[in-house]
Every structure is written in structure tokens, then in C-alpha cells.
Amino acid sequence: MNQIKIVIIAVLLVAALSPQAWARVGFINPQRIVNESRIGKVAQDDLAKLGKLKDQRIRAGQNSMTKIKNAISKGNLSVTTQKIRENELEVLYRKHEELIKQSNQDIRNEENRLIQFIMHKADKILRRLAVEGEFSIILTDPETIGYISPEVDLTDRVIKALNEEM
Amino acid sequence: MAFKKMNYIACVVLLLLLFPMTAMSAEFGDIRYPDRPLNLRIKRSPRSKWVGTLQVGQKVRIAYLKNGWAAVFEPNMTDEADVRIAGYANSKYLKKKPGKVQTEPWGELMHPVTVLNIREKRTPRSAKVGSLTPRNNVLVDFPEDGWYAVFEKGATIRSKLNALGFVKGDYLEPAPAPARETATEAEIVTEPVLTPAQSGSGEVRSAVAPVPTAEKGPAASVAAPAESKQEVKSEHRDKAPEPWGEIVTIKHKVIVRKERSSKSNYVKTLSPGDRVKVDMLRNGWYAVFEAGETVRGEHRALGYVFKRQLEQGGQSAGKSATVQKATPATPSGPKKIVIKPDPFVSSRRPDPKADQHRHGISFKVLEEAETSRQGFDVVRLKIFVQVSSLPTPNVLEDFAATLWKEKRRKGKQMEILIYLPGMDLEDIAFAVARYSDTEPLEFWARRTALYGTDFMK
Numbered sequence: 172m173n174q175i176k177i178v179i180i181a182v183l184l185v186a187a188l189s190p191q192a193w194a195r196v197g198f199i200n201p202q203r204i205v206n207e208s209r210i211g212k213v214a215q216d217d218l219a220k221l222g223k224l225k226d227q228r229i230r231a232g233q234n235s236m237t238k239i240k241n242a243i244s245k246g247n248l249s250v251t252t253q254k255i256r257e258n259e260l261e262v263l264y265r266k267h268e269e270l271i272k273q274s275n276q277d278i279r280n281e282e283n284r285l286i287q288f289i290m291h292k293a294d295k296i297l298r299r300l301a302v303e304g305e306f307s308i309i310l311t312d313p314e315t316i317g318y319i320s321p322e323v324d325l326t327d328r329v330i331k332a333l334n335e336e337m
Numbered sequence: 338m339a340f341k342k343m344n345y346i347a348c349v350v351l352l353l354l355l356f357p358m359t360a361m362s363a364e365f366g367d368i369r370y371p372d373r374p375l376n377l378r379i380k381r382s383p384r385s386k387w388v389g390t391l392q393v394g395q396k397v398r399i400a401y402l403k404n405g406w407a408a409v410f411e412p413n414m415t416d417e418a419d420v421r422i423a424g425y426a427n428s429k430y431l432k433k434k435p436g437k438v439q440t441e442p443w444g445e446l447m448h449p450v451t452v453l454n455i456r457e458k459r460t461p462r463s464a465k466v467g468s469l470t471p472r473n474n475v476l477v478d479f480p481e482d483g484w485y486a487v488f489e490k491g492a493t494i495r496s497k498l499n500a501l502g503f504v505k506g507d508y509l510e511p512a513p514a515p516a517r518e519t520a521t522e523a524e525i526v527t528e529p530v531l532t533p534a535q536s537g538s539g540e541v542r543s544a545v546a547p548v549p550t551a552e553k554g555p556a557a558s559v560a561a562p563a564e565s566k567q568e569v570k571s572e573h574r575d576k577a578p579e580p581w582g583e584i585v586t587i588k589h590k591v592i593v594r595k596e597r598s599s600k601s602n603y604v605k606t607l608s609p610g611d612r613v614k615v616d617m618l619r620n621g622w623y624a625v626f627e628a629g630e631t632v633r634g635e636h637r638a639l640g641y642v643f644k645r646q647l648e649q650g651g652q653s654a655g656k657s658a659t660v661q662k663a664t665p666a667t668p669s670g671p672k673k674i675v676i677k678p679d680p681f682v683s684s685r686r687p688d689p690k691a692d693q694h695r696h697g698i699s700f701k702v703l704e705e706a707e708t709s710r711q712g713f714d715v716v717r718l719k720i721f722v723q724v725s726s727l728p729t730p731n732v733l734e735d736f737a738a739t740l741w742k743e744k745r746r747k748g749k750q751m752e753i754l755i756y757l758p759g760m761d762l763e764d765i766a767f768a769v770a771r772y773s774d775t776e777p778l779e780f781w782a783r784r785t786a787l788y789g790t791d792f793m794k
Contacts, residue, residue: 202596202601210785210788213788214783216784217784220781221781228779284765285785288785313600336789
């Protein structure tokens, strides 16, 4: 009976000490990947370009409104023309508001798309690193982590691998 | 003996009880989840008329599988005798298990100003299929010729066939902002028999999409539009801005971060005596603004401060009368970056072969679908351009303009997405061109999309 007990304890000990029993946990910081990788910087440039484009359209709309407003404020228009101009201004104003709303929405959507694109690429690398480093779990949310050893922080390696593909 | 008999009776009773339950639990069709944005067609063919779209990861019910095409229904339609087909979709993209989810709100909440009849078609002479009661919000979409498709309370599938019918837009007003949240409370009085809305065409009014926390780039770019908005409002409407936020005087040093996270980039330190406005408390972080800021928008924020730190270092100088409630609340929390479960599975396919030529460019039209964008009907063209060197934006802009002139339709916007060799055709395009039916609106190219192609190496 004792022999059986000893065997069981030994088996349990071996099982507990085997490498499979240890779940190796890694970590990446997605925000850093987006902010610090070269592709992330390209994406930021792209986003800034889109912002500029939207801004140009908005300014153009504003200029049109200012012209009409100036024409009205001169006070030399006939009553009918003034009414027409005021209606025109009202229509332009509504369009302008809509354009601003759309532009903000577009920029937010674009930002999401670009981040998803980068993270999709980063994730392929992450998978490879996880297999190579025998990681069982890789965490991605810095908010939930109190401490992480630099050895298991894979962010720099992912950024480096991302940069190498450019 | 008596005990055995009792057992026997109990078994029989249990079996009898279980049988009807099993029969009742057998639902009509199967639940599926699209693994990509999926077009819904009026028939089982990719060439048949487009009627709507399914979003990635959206839960749907399918049935009547034939020739690789399935009829798609709302997931809550479990009674085969009372279902409405929302369209037909290629079943190979409809997966049993949910994968990634990318859904955006669609349609627009409006309410009728009077009792409004729902018609079978976009004409006042068509059959009446129901009515709307005044001041009750309804979800509408696919505006065309002054008519809107109206949807059932809780409709999830954006398809013309999924509409209850059509209502005249003249009698609809946008739902007030706070009421928009109670979208599903819309009251629709329907006629006893509702047939599938078989006709009509048109499109969207998109609603508010998820608002991520602003990056440095976009924040800078968004700031200008918002600024203009405020300027215009004050010039033309002469409305006093509603008070919002809370002015605080800083007592101790407080660090302002770029995001709602202590790990995010440092922006600045607020020193004792500084007066700032705080608002939009989410996840224990306030957005912090200049004390005199009048525009309540996160893009105008200096950054974010941790509430507890602010409480230690800040002294309230009195709340503004009310916190502006009309502004739609933005979804809370830091941006969630979703990673696909199995990124080893690449969706990239071999480059298609060009079969047309314009402007000296060989290309292939990959897809021509109708969709909607922020309330406008949009014809979307996905184009693959076969080139060996990176074309200049001007060349692509000219090329896109030529396509637009050939394919534009009255009353519809056009969006042309241009892909280059080596790119994933299901992912973001290299160039995007947008046109109204009369003039070009925007053209821009994303260098990011070239990542992994020969054009970037």
C-alpha cells in the first residue's frame, strides 16, 4: 500500500515539474506597437493627410458661406435677392454642419481601420514569437497588469519584426 | 412490486414530457455568423440585385440552403410560418461559430409628425401594410425618391427585403438626441398581414459609430472641423452654448495623459493654481479642457487625468449649472484593439487578372455594390489595378475620375476603392476616391495599405 502511495506521489511530482505544467505568460502593448512601429507612423501620417483633406473641404464650405454673408451684410440687395441669399446661406449652413459631422466620423473610422490593419500584421508576428518562445498566454491589456518582467514583454520584438518587413 | 410500477410510471411521464419539449426546441433554420462583410441578394446568384449587407460577426438565421446560397433571416425569427427573408447570401462565408465582430449601427431614428401609413412600395398608391403613430421613433433607411424603408423594432439586418414597407420622408423628423437611445421603443402599428417588402431601392442613414480615443494625428485634424462648427454656430445661430463640465482649481501637481491610462503618453503637468475644466468621466479618468473651453468634444481635450489624483490635487470651483446632456455620450473606455482569433489564416488571395484598360492602366472591377454612407446612397466599386510600379496619386485620381464618369448614377454618390498587386483585397484599399453624382468630393491614398507589398519594400 505504501509503495503505491509513493508511486502516486512521484508521478504527481514529475507531472507538476514537467515543462507543460508551466503556463508561460507573455505580454504586448498594442498602443506602443501602433505608436512606435514604422508602419504605425506611416498610418499616423495617412490619418493626418486625411484630416487635412477634410479640413480643406470644410474651409471651402466656410468660405462660400462667408461670401454670401458678406453680400447680405452690405445691405444693397433687393428684398427678394436678400431672401434668396438668406435661404442659400441656411442650406449651406446645414450642409456644412453635416460635412463636419461626417468628417469627424470618417476620421474616427479611418483610425480604427488603420489600427486594425497594423494589429492584424502584428498578430501574425506575435503568433510566431509565441510558438518560438513557448508562450501559452500572451496578454494585451496593459490596464490589467500590475507588473511585467521585461523578459516576457514581447512588444519590442514585435515592433522590430514589423519594421523589418518594411 | 409497487415501487417498480411507480418507477415505470415516472419514466413514462418523463418521456411524455420530454417529447413535446424536444419538438418545441427544434428551431427553424440555423444560426450563422458572416466572417466578412457579405452582400445580400434578391436571388441565389451573385449577379442578382443587391438588397443589403451583413456585417462581420453579425448573428443571423439561415435556411433553405441550395446551390451554395442560403436564405437569411433575422435571428429571432424561429417560426417558419412567420418569417421574412432578408435576402440570399453565399453560405460559404456564413460560419457556425462567431469569429471577429465588426458591426456598426445603421439606419436613422426618425419619428412621424402625424399618423403615417406604411406602404408596400415607394408610392402612395401602393397597398397599405401598416401605420406609424406620431412622435414614436422608428428606424428608417434606404432613402430614395423622398421615401424611406421602415424597419421593425429591433431589426438587425440591413436589407431592403427586411423592411416592413415604405413611408414618405416629408412626414418624418429626426428623432431628438436623447430619444435616439430608446431606438427599440419605436411603436409600429402593423396591419395583420405583413408580406415581405419586395421592392424598392435606395440606402442608408448611418448612425453614430464607435468613438475611439483620439490619437495625436486625428485629434489635430479633427480639431479644425469642430472649431469651424462652433464658429459657424455662433455666427449664424446666435445660440448660447449650454454649460457643461466642472471647473476645478488644481491644488497639487496633476499629470495629464494622452489616453485614459497611466501607461499612456505624458502630455503635461498641471501645476497648483491652474484652472481647468473636467468632464466625460469614464473608467476613473476625466477628460481635461482649458477652463474657457466652450466646445464639449473629446477632440478638444488637453488630455486625461486620473480622477483620484484630481480629487487629491483639485478643488472644485463649483459645477456648471448642468452637464450638457444633449451631446450623445461616447462609448467609454480605452480603445479595445481586437486581435483576430487565428491570424495564421490569411484572407489574401492571389492577384486577379486585369481585363479592362483605361488611361493606360489595366484593371479589373472586383465588385460593384450599392451601400450607404452617412445618409447617402453610395455605389461602391472595388477595383484591382495591375501595375508593376507604384502609380502616382494624380494618375490614379484621373483613372478613378474616368471610371466615375462612366458609372455614375443620378442621386447616388460613388466610392472607388483601388487595390494594387500584393494587397489583401478584403482589407483596406490603397486609394479611395469619392464623388457625388455631379462632382468629385475626395481622393486620398493610404501608404499604410502597401505594407507587405513590393511597393513598400
